[in-house]
Amino acid sequence: MNPVIHGGVGWLVAQPLERRRDRALVTQAAVAPDVDGVGLRVSEDPYLAWHHRLAHGALWAVATAVVVGVASRSPKAALAGLVAFHIHVVMDLVGSGPGWPNLCWYPWADTEWRPSWQWNLVS
Numbered sequence: 642m643n644p645v646i647h648g649g650v651g652w653l654v655a656q657p658l659e660r661r662r663d664r665a666l667v668t669q670a671a672v673a674p675d676v677d678g679v680g681l682r683v684s685e686d687p688y689l690a691w692h693h694r695l696a697h698g699a700l701w702a703v704a705t706a707v708v709v710g711v712a713s714r715s716p717k718a719a720l721a722g723l724v725a726f727h728i729h730v731v732m733d734l735v736g737s738g739p740g741w742p743n744l745c746w747y748p749w750a751d752t753e754w755r756p757s758w759q760w761n762l763v764s
């Protein structure tokens with residue numbers, strides 16, 4: 642799914658937060674998982690091998706929430722960042738095309754989440 646859409650949804654998740662800086666951090670947390678798509682700059686092979694694996698898992702989710710929490714000094718912002726991160730993963734599960742899994746427990750497990758209800762229409 643498109644990072645711009647993820648950012649927009651993260652921005653919506655962040656709206657209850659009072660400080661602009663916290664809203665910006667949560668918006669960035671919503672896009673953060675797609676850092677593992679940077680391989681596309683090199684070629685399609687590393688992109689297909691690592692996207693939805695490296696930064697779409699539980700370790701990256703926790704790291705993202707910690708970064709948001711430390712940067713904002715707000716547990717509410719950290720929680721909103723964690724929510725935004727997980728909405729990103731769910732959106733990818735639904736809208737990245739059939740057969741493209743997410744590895745939600747990476748690096749602790751290589752279990753591929755490939756629900757049968759993925760949209761046939763990619764993004």
Ligand SMILES: [Zn+2]
Binds near residue numbers: 642674675729733
């Ligand atoms: Zn993604």
